[in-house]
Amino acid sequence: MRMTVIGTGYVGVVHAATMADLGHEVLGTDIDEERIAALSSGTPPVYEPGLQELLQRTVASGRLRFTTDVASAARFAPAHFVCVGTPQQPGAKRADVRSVEAVVDALAPHLGPGDLIVGKSTVPVGTAARLAERLRRTAPQAGLAWNPEFLREGFAVQDSAAPERIVVGVTSEHDEEVLRELYAPMLRVGVPFFRTDPSTAELVKVASNSFLATKISFINAMAEVCDAAGADVIMLAQAVGADSRIGPRFLQPGLGFGGSCFPKDIRGFMARAEELGVGGAVAFLDEVDAINTRQRTRTVELTGRLVGGSFADANVAVLGAAFKPDSDDVRDSPALAVAESIRRRGARVRVHDPEALDNARSAAPGLQYTLDVPKACEDADVVLHLTAWPEYRAIDPAALAPLVRRPTVVDARHTLDADRWREAGWSLHAPGRPQPGE
Numbered sequence: 224m225r226m227t228v229i230g231t232g233y234v235g236v237v238h239a240a241t242m243a244d245l246g247h248e249v250l251g252t253d254i255d256e257e258r259i260a261a262l263s264s265g266t267p268p269v270y271e272p273g274l275q276e277l278l279q280r281t282v283a284s285g286r287l288r289f290t291t292d293v294a295s296a297a298r299f300a301p302a303h304f305v306c307v308g309t310p311q312q313p314g315a316k317r318a319d320v321r322s323v324e325a326v327v328d329a330l331a332p333h334l335g336p337g338d339l340i341v342g343k344s345t346v347p348v349g350t351a352a353r354l355a356e357r358l359r360r361t362a363p364q365a366g367l368a369w370n371p372e373f374l375r376e377g378f379a380v381q382d383s384a385a386p387e388r389i390v391v392g393v394t395s396e397h398d399e400e401v402l403r404e405l406y407a408p409m410l411r412v413g414v415p416f417f418r419t420d421p422s423t424a425e426l427v428k429v430a431s432n433s434f435l436a437t438k439i440s441f442i443n444a445m446a447e448v449c450d451a452a453g454a455d456v457i458m459l460a461q462a463v464g465a466d467s468r469i470g471p472r473f474l475q476p477g478l479g480f481g482g483s484c485f486p487k488d489i490r491g492f493m494a495r496a497e498e499l500g501v502g503g504a505v506a507f508l509d510e511v512d513a514i515n516t517r518q519r520t521r522t523v524e525l526t527g528r529l530v531g532g533s534f535a536d537a538n539v540a541v542l543g544a545a546f547k548p549d550s551d552d553v554r555d556s557p558a559l560a561v562a563e564s565i566r567r568r569g570a571r572v573r574v575h576d577p578e579a580l581d582n583a584r585s586a587a588p589g590l591q592y593t594l595d596v597p598k599a600c601e602d603a604d605v606v607l608h609l610t611a612w613p614e615y616r617a618i619d620p621a622a623l624a625p626l627v628r629r630p631t632v633v634d635a636r637h638t639l640d641a642d643r644w645r646e647a648g649w650s651l652h653a654p655g656r657p658q659p660g661e
């Protein structure tokens with residue numbers, strides 16, 4: 224089938240390439256000319272394992288093409304996936320859906336009977352109904368459906384090709400059929416398909432992200448209790464997670480969540496629930512958000528104590544800038560937030576990250592950056608392990624010790640081998656876990 228993808232950011236590119244790989248003829252569009260030129264030659268806009276190969280394969284096959292001309296895209300196919308951004312509004316909790324509205328307005332004049340707009344962007348519940356109303360005025364015979372994505376950065380290609388579920392919020396049999404056909408190869412291999420109304424589909428996305436964010440903040444709250452009680456949050460998480468009703472995933476304590484989805488989605492959800500008069504039902508998300516932010520503050524405070532109370536003249540090495548490993552994304556990155564906060568307090572902060580340095584440099588130009596772990600740690604008073612890149616687990620702590628001013632490390636992600644670091648002479652601090660001898 225023919226289809227378009229409007230908005231070639233993270234979600235759009237992965238969706239476009241995946242659908243082309245399934246055999247569809249896909250035209251991707253974006254207002255960013257440079258991005259379209261790069262995509263046309265097979266260069267993805269983000270670092271994502273497997274994406275470059277997938278993009279090059281599908282572009283070479285001729286089934287995936289890109290253009291900046293939205294009108295020609297509108298005429299190219301009967302189904303249009305909207306994948307533009309819905310950022311948090313500055314100074315407010317609610318999501319800014321103006322880009323989605325603009326795409327619907329741009330497509331509408333070109334749509335005919337049976338044509339379908341499929342929203343993939345994460346939007347406040349009720350947006351699809353409002354957009355459908357808007358569409359009825361200019362393209363009364365076109366349909367509008369909502370089909371949220373659940374991609375995890377770092378696994379986006381895999382998640383897109385083999386999703387755990389497909390959720391479509393539709394208002395007609397015809398629209399459901401179009402989507403069933405587009406996803407037919409996935410449905411044939413048994414991917415669960417949920418047909419809902421558009422509002423439920425919109426909610427599935429924010430409800431899922433709210434649940435996961437809550438799970439993370441729950442275990443981080445337990446880490447705070449463990450610190451006060453001298454208990455061990457890692458053993459607690461393992462034992463609690465062994466209950467099959469709870470499960471071990473998303474129960475890893477640490478520096479908390481960041482990225483482009485969780486923080487903005489839970490805030491947007493609270494704002495929307497308030498508008499709907501049910502703010503109290505999700506008021507707990509405010510606490511989830513606060514617990515999450517507090518993990519950053521706690522790490523800064525711990526670092527302050529470890530450098531003797533004053534950051535002035537302190538050298539701090541930061542391992543990790545991305546919001547999580549296997550990603551170059553620094554949006555709302557807990558690691559970068561901690562690094563910046565420590566720098567603002569007067570320390571010299573040198574940051575290492577294997578993939579995210581370019582993005583980190585533009586987001587936080589005041590920090591020093593290096594691609595070399597030993598260089599980041601040179602003369603450090605404390606080393607902060609803030610993003611769980613696998614290569615940090617492979618660091619030889621004995622080889623690193625002579626380079627630092629004081630062999631002190633904070634493992635905010637709980638993935639370093641604590642015994643090995645301590646045997647190599649390091650004082651290792653892991654929030655939520657007792658220090659030996661305590």
Ligand code: UDX
Pocket residue numbers: 372373374375376377432435439472473474475476477478479480481482483484485546547
């Ligand atoms: C998330 C959702 O998983 C995805 O379904 C949605 O479409 C977009 O948002 P992503 O932002 O890529 O995906 O990150 P994810 O892997 O879910 O991790 C989110 C954050 O939680 C990261 O900062 C991660 O470090 C943190 N996290 C995750 C924890 O702190 N503890 C955990 O146990 C799990």
